[in-house]
Amino acid sequence: MASDSDSHSAGKQRKSFWILVGRWRRHRYVKVAIPLLYLVAFILVLSKFQYKGDTHALESSRSFSLPSLGAILNRKHVKPDAKNKLMEENRRSQNQLLEFPYTADVTVLPNAPYKHARETSDMRATHAIYFEAINRHLVELQQNPKAQIPEFDFHWKDWIDMHDLIPLLEQKPNCFVAGVLGSNVRTPWPGCIDAKNKDSSELNFYFDSPASDYESAYRLNLRGKTYLVEVAPLPRKLIFLAGDLAFVVQVAEKKDVVRSGLLESYIKSQMARYNHTYQQVISSPISVFDSLGEIRQTLGRDFVDATAPGSNKTEVSIDEFEFPANKKKTKLAGAAFHYQVLHYHDILLRKKDGGESREKYDWRFFSNLIEDEAEKRSTWHQLIRGWLQFSSNMDITTWLSQEALLGWHRNGLLSPWEESVHFEVPARDMIRLAESFNGSLVIQDPRDGTGVFYLDVNPYYMERARNNNGDASPESIDLKFIDIRTGLYLEVTGLMISSYGLPIPENAMEMFINEGDVLEDLKDDRTVDASKRKIINSGTGFFYHIDQISPLRRTLFEGRLANVPNRFISILDMLYKDIIKTKEFYGHKYVDHLRLWVHSDQCNYVPTEDIDLFKKGGSNFIGACHDYSIWGEYNRTKTATLFTLLEAENDYNMVLSSIDELPLLYDDYWIRKREKFLNQAYDIPLRL
Ligand SMILES: *[C@@H]1O[C@H](CO)[C@@H](O)[C@H](O)[C@H]1NC(C)=O
Ligand SMILES: *[C@@H]1O[C@H](CO)[C@@H](O)[C@H](O)[C@H]1NC(C)=O
Ligand SMILES: *[C@@H]1O[C@H](CO)[C@@H](O)[C@H](O)[C@H]1NC(C)=O
Ligand SMILES: *[C@@H]1O[C@H](CO)[C@@H](O)[C@H](O)[C@H]1NC(C)=O
Numbered sequence: 001m002a003s004d005s006d007s008h009s010a011g012k013q014r015k016s017f018w019i020l021v022g023r024w025r026r027h028r029y030v031k032v033a034i035p036l037l038y039l040v041a042f043i044l045v046l047s048k049f050q051y052k053g054d055t056h057a058l059e060s061s062r063s064f065s066l067p068s069l070g071a072i073l074n075r076k077h078v079k080p081d082a083k084n085k086l087m088e089e090n091r092r093s094q095n096q097l098l099e100f101p102y103t104a105d106v107t108v109l110p111n112a113p114y115k116h117a118r119e120t121s122d123m124r125a126t127h128a129i130y131f132e133a134i135n136r137h138l139v140e141l142q143q144n145p146k147a148q149i150p151e152f153d154f155h156w157k158d159w160i161d162m163h164d165l166i167p168l169l170e171q172k173p174n175c176f177v178a179g180v181l182g183s184n185v186r187t188p189w190p191g192c193i194d195a196k197n198k199d200s201s202e203l204n205f206y207f208d209s210p211a212s213d214y215e216s217a218y219r220l221n222l223r224g225k226t227y228l229v230e231v232a233p234l235p236r237k238l239i240f241l242a243g244d245l246a247f248v249v250q251v252a253e254k255k256d257v258v259r260s261g262l263l264e265s266y267i268k269s270q271m272a273r274y275n276h277t278y279q280q281v282i283s284s285p286i287s288v289f290d291s292l293g294e295i296r297q298t299l300g301r302d303f304v305d306a307t308a309p310g311s312n313k314t315e316v317s318i319d320e321f322e323f324p325a326n327k328k329k330t331k332l333a334g335a336a337f338h339y340q341v342l343h344y345h346d347i348l349l350r351k352k353d354g355g356e357s358r359e360k361y362d363w364r365f366f367s368n369l370i371e372d373e374a375e376k377r378s379t380w381h382q383l384i385r386g387w388l389q390f391s392s393n394m395d396i397t398t399w400l401s402q403e404a405l406l407g408w409h410r411n412g413l414l415s416p417w418e419e420s421v422h423f424e425v426p427a428r429d430m431i432r433l434a435e436s437f438n439g440s441l442v443i444q445d446p447r448d449g450t451g452v453f454y455l456d457v458n459p460y461y462m463e464r465a466r467n468n469n470g471d472a473s474p475e476s477i478d479l480k481f482i483d484i485r486t487g488l489y490l491e492v493t494g495l496m497i498s499s500y501g502l503p504i505p506e507n508a509m510e511m512f513i514n515e516g517d518v519l520e521d522l523k524d525d526r527t528v529d530a531s532k533r534k535i536i537n538s539g540t541g542f543f544y545h546i547d548q549i550s551p552l553r554r555t556l557f558e559g560r561l562a563n564v565p566n567r568f569i570s571i572l573d574m575l576y577k578d579i580i581k582t583k584e585f586y587g588h589k590y591v592d593h594l595r596l597w598v599h600s601d602q603c604n605y606v607p608t609e610d611i612d613l614f615k616k617g618g619s620n621f622i623g624a625c626h627d628y629s630i631w632g633e634y635n636r637t638k639t640a641t642l643f644t645l646l647e648a649e650n651d652y653n654m655v656l657s658s659i660d661e662l663p664l665l666y667d668d669y670w671i672r673k674r675e676k677f678l679n680q681a682y683d684i685p686l687r688l
Pocket of ligand 3: 233439
């Protein structure tokens with residue numbers, strides 16, 4: 001409490017300081033305060049950039065890592081490229097490549113004098129460069145409270161793995177030639193666009209739309225990546241998460257870290273901090289935690305406020321489900337349904353064996369099919385933690401739904417077979433997400449790994465909810481939170497107060513009858529009595545009574561603070577009556593002493609004495625079904641699953657705050673993949 005009123009009563013200086021820093025607060029007024037701060041930020045940004053000076057663009061292309069792919073977006077006021085004097089001076093030494101003296105887990109700058117650094121993109125380096133820039137702005141704001149709100153340049157090529165495009169940059173095929181890629185005959189590649197008269201460092205073909213027919217994984221990967229680097233719109237905002245803070249910056253222009261000068265500024269900061277030469281900085285390991293340490297010092301606080309009061313519930317008032325009608329939007333949504341104009345596009349994959357399937361990966365960010373259960377598991381883990389931390393830090397109310405709720409109820413984790421994950425939010429938060437965060441990138445707390453998520457709100461969000469009508473718009477999902485490293489995404493739907501006379505679907509009716517006390521808020525003919533303002537529904541056909549949802553219960557899911565509906569049991573019972581208690585499901589079985597799902601053919605017999613050992617908090621190989629990977633899984637998850645037991649004993653009424661959150665449970669899939677690749681392609685040793 002004290003720290004909150006602090007930031008508000010303090011002077012102007014602190015105020016502008018906190019514009020940059022979205023603070024995590026639990027109090028009501030924040031819902032008003034945060035949008036106001038954004039407004040201020042926008043106004044400042046609009047009046048910015050009376051930049052004079054050299055309009056001559058420095059061609060930095062070959063000087064480091066990947067050749068510049070150039071900007072083809074036409075912008076009105078093009079800011080000149082940064083001058084990068086230091087890098088120019090050191091150009092010669094930069095071109096001398098050295099042997100990489102570290103293991104594959106070590107991060108270096110994109111202009112480091114090592115072959116792999118020039119040919120691959122390490123997102124951790126990008127994150128470090130941006131966090132360092134945030135620190136410089138925080139320092140500047142403290143010294144000069146009138147300093148401008150930061151705007152950072154951005155280029156997709158710094159944020160995705162660009163390795164696959166390198167041969168295409170060297171050989172420069174056009175669409176005709178590109179027709180052979182991933183094919184055994186030269187067939188035209190549908191949708192391919194020739195990019196003529198372009199800079200020698202740019203691609204000569206790209207795509208601007210998803211495939212309309214099935215394609216190989218290789219082609220789908222190139223399709224998405226050429227789209228991103230050539231024509232994709234820039235994100236609207238970048239939101240960097242760290243503990244219970246979020247740093248929100250606007251995006252300025254399409255420029256990579258070299259042309260924007262961010263890389264050079266990073267190098268200068270490091271030279272000053274460690275009294276290193278240019279050469280020393282670019283050939284040494286770097287870490288984002290270094291920059292985070294500086295930010296912590298600048299702010300004078302830890303990223304997690306350990307003194308923040310905990311809570312056991314969150315009230316959600318019925319007013320938060322108000323969703324004003326917009327005739328124009330409704331009409332557009334209806335037209336989109338009529339012509340089946342979809343907003344989201346999953347990939348249409350032709351597998352190596354010739355099989356064809358639609359897979360749940362966003363086409364823009366697809367890289368490869370993730371078939372390994374453990375790898376997929378770790379991607380979901382980061383996605384879920386990213387969404388929960390983002391919504392908590394930005395004061396967006398969200399709770400677990402469907403398979404997320406089911407998995408949580410069992411052991412606090414998503415079940416291993418799940419192929420989709422759903423969350424729900426009240427209408428007001430969905431509106432805020434659409435208006436303030438649509439098209440933004442959320443950068444995961446570096447302690448949670450390398451995840452970066454693109455927030456994409458359907459233009460016809462919640463139109464289906466109004467009349468629970470599938471014809472009202474082509475898609476039922478209101479928001480996707482997409483992992484840009486893999487294309488996998490979470491699905492989020494908004495809930496609104498149900499319209500007058502809407503019939504209650506049978507499954508919801510059964511639930512209401514079981515609940516008893518909520519029945520009086522329905523009309524006798526079992527339709528919605530809107531005057532009571534008690535029934536809410538989503539565009540996916542789910543109906544709830546407000547008392548079933550609110551007050552939300554605080555809990556942990558995948559180790560992070562989360563919310564579940566107040567009467568989650570009745571909702572689970574409606575959705576999953578037959579599996580809520582089952583021990584066998586979908587090729588898996590639940591092993592009580594491990595508190596985990598394992599494959600059905602595993603753990604056929606475990607001696608009682610070993611089960612007893614687990615019950616006492618120990619573990620051993622035999623008890624872990626004499627399987628090292630199950631033992632490893634048990635070790636990772638035991639604290640999280642133990643919490644679920646404890647919580648059930650406490651009637652799901654635990655007082656929790658950020659300090660109760662658990663660290664990342666699974667290894668970062670992207671880092672593991674990169675290490676393996678560096679080892680295979682460049683012979684760089686793996687860490688022990
Ligand atoms: C920085 O390094 C140089 C040479 O390595 C040394 O001469 C100088 O004293 C150092 N400065 C500081 C402030 O440590
Ligand atoms: C937690 O919930 C219980 C009842 O549900 C309530 O009596 C108690 O005051 C709550 N505790 C806190 C700290 O909010
Ligand atoms: C969100 O952004 C995308 C892409 O910029 C756009 O197509 C979509 O209509 C936006 N959604 C809303 C609700 O404005
Ligand atoms: C699990 O943890 C135990 C005890 O800490 C340790 O001895 C064992 O080697 C671990 N097993 C695996 C597979 O990581």
